[in-house]
Amino acid sequence: MNIASMRRPIIPPTPPRAPDNMSFFGRIAVIKRNMIATWGQRAYEEEVIQGRFLLHKSFILNQPDAIRHVLLSNYQNYTRTPAGIRMLRPVLGEGLLLAEGHAWTFQRRTLSPAFTPRATANLVPHMTAVLDETIAKLETRTNEPVDLREIMQRMTLEIAGRTMFSFGMDQHGPTLRNFVMEYGARLGRAHFLDMALPVSWPTPMDRARARFRKRWTQFVAMLIAERRAVGKKDGAPPRDLFDLMDEARDPETGKGFSDEQLVDEVATMILAGHETTATALFWALYLLALDPDTQEEVASETRGEHLDSMADIDRQKFTRAVVDETMRLYPPAFLVARAARDKDIVAGAEVSKGDIIMIAPWLLHRHEKLWDQPNAFIPKRFMSKEPPDRFAYLPFGAGPRVCIGAPFAQAESVLALARLIGAFRVELMDAAPVIPFGVVTTQPDHSPMFRITRR
Template identity: 90%
Template sequence: MNIASVRRPIIPPTPPRAPDNLSFFGRLAVIRQNMIATWGQRAYEEEIIQGRFFLHKSFILNQPDAIRHVLLSNYENYTRTPAGIRMLRPVLGEGLLLAEGHAWTFQRRTLAPAFTPRATANLVPHMTAVLDETIVKLDARTSAPIDLREVMQRMTLEIAGRTMFSFGMDRHGPTLRNFIMEYGERLGRAYFLDMVLPVSWPTPMDRARARFRTRWTEFVAMLIAERRAAGKKDGAPPRDLFDLMDEARDPETGKGFSDEQLVDEVATMILAGHETTATALFWALYLLALDPETQEEVASETRDQHLDSIADIDRQKFTRAVIDESMRLYPPAFLIARAARDKDNVAGAAVSKGDIIMIAPWLLHRHEKMWDQPNAFIPKRFMSKEQPDRFAYLPFGAGPRVCIGAPFAQAESVLALARLIGAFRVELVEADPVIPYGVVTTQPDHSPMFRITPR
């Protein structure tokens, strides 16, 4: 994809690329620290890279047609890897993200009405209310450096709480954030036994994850009980995602969710919704702080805009392009890993049962044969007539299992970035580079301090 640039674009820092001849055990050692740093130059140049993962072959796919085959044409042949299940099941249970087969079909059909454009439009007032409050709080903190990553985490968690339950997260937010930090720091990392043993064989870390899950599901059930106690007037329209999910029925069977299933669905929506959006917004703010000219273009687009409806959000074309480009450079989900259920042929390569397929948005979005200046921040590439192949840009996945909340996340991200940059000029206080690392999502290696100035 070619794109013309009037000025030299910024190239944000990245971790050094691994040697292409890095040994298997050397790669395993790096994986625990930063999965992104395990890939060498070949992975950014070649369409398919074949290797070995213990007794099975492994494939890195950078070819859109091959990715289309795995994620769409023959998606039922590919399931999550044992390590992926171990990392996610303790926090997401059997919710939509991890469900397979008939359970997944039932959940997807049942949840779909809660995430239509109309349903998202009804939730925008919750978003704008939180943004109004955030801007007021930030306006009182312009005299000192500020950690905008933490602000984005708190803000998106508050939006998640209000859109899900119609109540604020002042009381429960710190507990929820502690759960997330506890899991990400130790339990959410892949250890050697996690990757080599079948899911049915518990690892020492699995026992710790099981103890975490007991506490976590009790906490989510408490949130649900509190929301149910608040009630809903008979005949009133749904006022939040919980109403929509609690009342949802499979259009074919008429069944709804059990209380146990609802706990997993709520956990999935809160975690997948708030953490990935906070990460995307942090990276967008970081890039705009590195690129003041692009930041001013965003501010100019938002000037004199009310920004309180889906129609207003849809008019922010350049701001949307900044979000799209930020998620190209820093895809929240940096890796999609699948294990083959049965033999297959992918782009001429023979795949056997148990082989590992890796589709890495981090690699795909920076592939040197698919993108012009792949490491540069150029939002206007997403405003040109020549758009990337649908299976070359995967910030929300693709195929039947594409993220069901993508329209909600996109609306929230564009609205938040437009409002924040419309209100404040954002600068970095320190010159130290922020290096992305992959642990569950694409996180910064540290939280830089920002300075904000009212416009």
């Protein structure tokens, strides 16, 4: 894909690339700190890299046709790895993101009506109300240092609370954020035994994760109980995601979710919905602060727009391209790892049962054979008449297991970025480069201070 540009695009900072001959134990040590920093130059140039992990072969796939095979054509042959399950099950339980087989089919069919474009459109007023409040608070903090990462986390958490439960998160938001921060700081980091042992063999970290899960599920169950206490008028249309999920029924069996299942589904939607969107918005604001000219283009597009409906959101073509380019450079899920259930052929290579397939959007989105100027911030590449290959750009995954909440997340991200940049000029006050690191999602290594001024 060739990109024409009148000015030199910015290239945001990244971690140094690992030596291609890094030892196994050296790589394991780096994984604990930053998975992104374990990949060497070969991973950004070659289509398939084959290696070994303990008793099994491993493959890094950067070839769209091979990725299509694993995520779409033969997706049933590939399941989550033990490490992936260990990282996610304590916070997501057996919700949609981790379910397999018939359980996944039931959940996907049952939840799908809650995430249609029409259902998302009905939730936009919740988003705009929170954005109005956020902008009003920011107006009192112009020309002083502000931590926009924290503000984005609070804002998206508030949106998640209102779209899920129709009530604000003033009371419970700090507790929920503490859960997220606690897990990411310690329990969400992969250790050697997490990757080496079967899921049925508990590791020392698994015991700590189990204690965390007990406290976490009790908290989510309490939120559900509070929402149910408010009730819903008989015959009234659903007013939030909880109504839609609580009333959802499998179109084939007529079954709905048990209370235990509903806890896992709500936890999945709140966490996946607020943390990934907050991180994407932080990176977008960081990039626009580095690139004032692009920031002004976003502001120009939003000028005069009301931005309070899906139709308004859909008109923000350039802002959408900025969001898309942000998620190319900083994909929320930087790695998708799968274990083969049975033998297969992928990109001409023999795959055996238990072999590990790694599809890393971080690598794929910066691959030198797939993108022109892969490390540069060029939003207009997503306004080209030649869109990227569907399996070369995976911010929300692909295939049957593509993220069910993608339309919601995209609408929220575009709306929030358009409203914020339309209201404020954003500048960096912190000169230190912000380095991405991978722990569950693509996080910044620190929260820089920004200055905002009213337009």
